[in-house]
Amino acid sequence: MSTGDKQDFFDKPENIQRILRTFYAICALLVLADFVVHRHTEHGWEGLPGFYPLYGFAGCVILVIIAKWMRKFLMRPEDYYDRLELGGDAPSGVNVSTGAGSRSPEEGMRGGQEHV
DSSP states (O other): OOTTOOOOGGGSHHHHHHHHHHHHHHHHHHHHHHHHSOOOOSSGGGGSTTHHHHHHHHHHHHHHHHHHHHHHHHOOOTTHHHHHHHTSSOOTTBOTTTOOBSOOHHHHHTOSGGGO
């Protein structure tokens, strides 16, 4: 880094340590508040100490598992868009070189007024 470069707030390791310590302190205070604050719950398990953090963690884990499962059928090959540009699997009505539809320039100038 040259002498003229200005360091941002997050470039300094001591600032990162300060932020992490602040977050850890807030987490510790929230855990302590869990034992002190009385909650009006609907179910008995909601009153257990640490129920909501565990519930949130389990929800995040389930979301990650579902996302990994969905990736199997939503993911496209790495060269998916390159093949479209080269004319491999282009959808019908799409000009491969420009990506535009098969409408004439005059139709494009109307800007969708044909539906009015």
